[in-house]
Amino acid sequence: MTNMARLLRSTKAATAVEYGLILALIFIAAMGAITSVGKSTIGMWNNVSSAATDAM
Numbered sequence: 001m002t003n004m005a006r007l008l009r010s011t012k013a014a015t016a017v018e019y020g021l022i023l024a025l026i027f028i029a030a031m032g033a034i035t036s037v038g039k040s041t042i043g044m045w046n047n048v049s050s051a052a053t054d055a056m
Helices: 002-009 012-055
Strands: none
Touching: none
């Protein structure tokens, strides 16, 4: 039982949770940026494809 009480008083667990939350926020921001860049890149290549098709 003393191990459980010591674990509840430990600040290491709180720090690990904070780092986990920071990592999750960074991941969400990165995924949003990648999605945005991907959509604009797809649009650019669609324009290039249309221009190449029209030129033929």
